[in-house]
Amino acid sequence: MTAVKMVEMLGESQSNWNDAVQQALRExxxxxxxxxxxxxxxxxxxxxxxxxxxxxxxxxxxxxD
Numbered sequence: 549m550t551a552v553k554m555v556e557m558l559g560e561s562q563s564n565w566n567d568a569v570q571q572a573l574r575e576x577x578x579x580x581x582x583x584x585x586x587x588x589x590x591x592x593x594x595x596x597x598x599x600x601x602x603x604x605x606x607x608x609x610x611x612x613d
Contacts, residue, residue: 552610555580556589559605565591568605576609585610 559572573586587608594602 550612552584552612553580554608554610557607557609559607561603561605562601563603565603565605568603569607572605572607573609576611580609580611582612583609584612 555576557572557576559568559570559575561567561571568591569586569588573583577583587610588605589608590606592604592606593600594604
């Protein structure tokens with residue numbers, strides 16, 4: 549039986565949510581190997597002067613030992 553572990557990350561991007569998820573995945577891959585999946589928990593944006601300034605993605609990243 550294989551155990552799956554999860555780590556929660558926040559990805560941020562100036563351009564879009566897809567890139568924010570990718571940034572979280574990129575950062576996680578620096579610290580853990582064998583990543584098997586990503587669950588997107590929440591998508592939000594930062595706002596400045598009435599305009600979107602940053603896209604944010606809260607994700608759970610699954611990996612095995």
